[in-house]
Amino acid sequence: MKKKYAICGVSNRSLKMFIGPMLSTFSNQAEIVGLLDIDSRRFEVCKSKYPELAGVPEYGADAFDKMVAQTKPDVIIVTGRDDTHVTYILKALQHDLDVLSEKPMATTGADCRRIMDAESKSKGKVTVAFNYRYAPIHSRIKELVLEGKVGRVTSVDLNWYIDTYHGASYFKRWNRVREHSGGLSIHKSSHHFDLVNWWTGQQPVEVFAFGALNYYGPDGELNPKKEDGRHCATCEVKPDCNYYMRWSSRGKEVHVADDHIGAVGTVDAQAPYSEYRSDACIYDSQIDIEDTYSVNVKYNGGALLTYSVNFSLPYEGYRLAINGTKGRIESMEYHSSGRVPFPVPVQTIDYFPLFGSKETIHVVHRQGGHGGGDPTLLEDIFLGPDPKRPYDILSGSIDGAYSVGTGEAVWRSVKENRPIRIEDVLAST
Structure with missing residues (x-):
């Protein structure tokens, strides 16, 4: 019905x-x-x-x-x-x-x-x-863990890279204000923390993190002029802005596919909405979030996560390693917002048994956003979960809470310079 x-x-x-x-x-x-x-x-x-x-x-x-x-x-x-x-x-x-x-x-x-x-x-x-759970690579990694390939998960290394186009876009929009987004350790990294929670089948317990605003905000080293209130469409110093010119020529801005920018028109057009535009200056003093994190997370099943994310890099992608009592899984992914500055191999998964030879696992890739995950997620939402899938994948409120709780613990640890327990973050007020 x-x-x-x-x-x-x-x-x-x-x-x-x-x-x-x-x-x-x-x-x-x-x-x-x-x-x-x-x-x-x-x-x-x-x-x-x-x-x-x-x-x-x-x-x-x-x-x-x-x-x-x-x-x-x-x-x-x-x-x-x-x-x-x-x-x-x-x-x-x-x-x-x-x-x-x-x-x-x-x-x-x-x-x-x-x-x-x-x-x-x-x-x-x-x-x-x-x-992200639905991307074919990510689902296959979950299956390998469930099959016992790595045994009990003991540690995870996850380094996430976001390029200068995509990364800068967060600092042009409402995301740059913590009150609106929770900061990027929540808005963006909650994706990544949810993946680790799901892959390991464990819940985060405690977080310690370092973080900083290195690239954006008024003190960004490449800021061509300290002046608030600028917008890309009308900015007089944009020819001196490396982030703008990376994707533009002097005569025309080059637009590439990006889920996050502009429902209509282009980012340098007048705002399509009444009270909001997505081309605010990335060097504005309104910015009160971080663009770089290094994080350690302890889980209730004994696993330890080492995580980092950087929002101003030449390319996008991640490096992942999942270690366990029986082996190790590795995978690397590279892409960019329309351009990759070097040849990129098709992403695979490498499995190393603790005692034995390496196995390279190829996965059938799908079209669609977020690594092919969007269409399959929508099928589960509107048609019901795939009855042939032998594990849970749709996320509920508990999953949402632990991903947000980890993200808040990250920025609080950065600010307070101490470990933060997830149960304190998720406690009733």
Whole structure:
């Protein structure tokens, strides 16, 4: 039977990740009955892209209860700015509605606890859209761990690299304010922490971290001029900005595929929305988050994670090693926002038994965002979990909470220069 969905947060992610596929691939399973957002211009953008939504009613940010009463949705999809997630998740659970939330589930551990407590009293269920789990490489790594290839997981090394285009984009947008995003240790790294939690089958217990703002903000070494309030579209010193010119010529900005920038037009056009634009200067003093982290995490099953992430590098990708009592898994991935400055091999998985010879595992790669994970995630959401898959992969509120809790513990450890326990981060207020 077709389910009715209401969208809270008519963002670029909601348009590309959910609304488009719901109107095409999953039109027999899903019906969009309501759109809610703080900015009416977003409704115009959405309906100009998807004219078939012309008759779908629109609601302001404070009209959630009215929307539910009038449209009677079965599921609420939460895809607004990160700090708004908790509001609509809690409201949905109060109405006993299921919720599908974009990651992160919330921006603080305390809000995650509020969500878990509310879910325990509701008929509704929370699902968090952790699409990285669904990338074929990542799913195969999970299978290898479940098959016992590495034995009991003892340590994980994960180094994540984000290029100068993608990395800088976070500092042009609302993500650069911790109050809105929780910082990148939550907004971005929650993806990575969830993968490690899922791969190991263990829960994080304690975190110690170092971090810094090395590249962006007013003290960034490549800042061509200390001046707040600039935007790329009108900036007079952008020819002297290495981050801008890396992707541009003097006559035209070169745009590449990026999930995060611009629902319509280009980033140097006038803002497509009423009160928001995504081309703020990456050197603005408003920035209060870090762009570099080095992290240690202890898990309840004895595993130890060594993690790092850097948001200003020549290319994207990661290096992963999972060590256990019977062997080791390794994998490396390289890509870039449209260009890779060197030849890139197809990603594989190397398995090293503790005593024996190396095995290279090739995985069938799929098309689609996030390493081919997006289409399969959507199938599980709208068609139900694949009955042939012998392990759980869809994420719930507990998964969302532990990923956010780890991310908050990271930035708190950076600020307080001490280990932070996850149970304290997720404690009730």
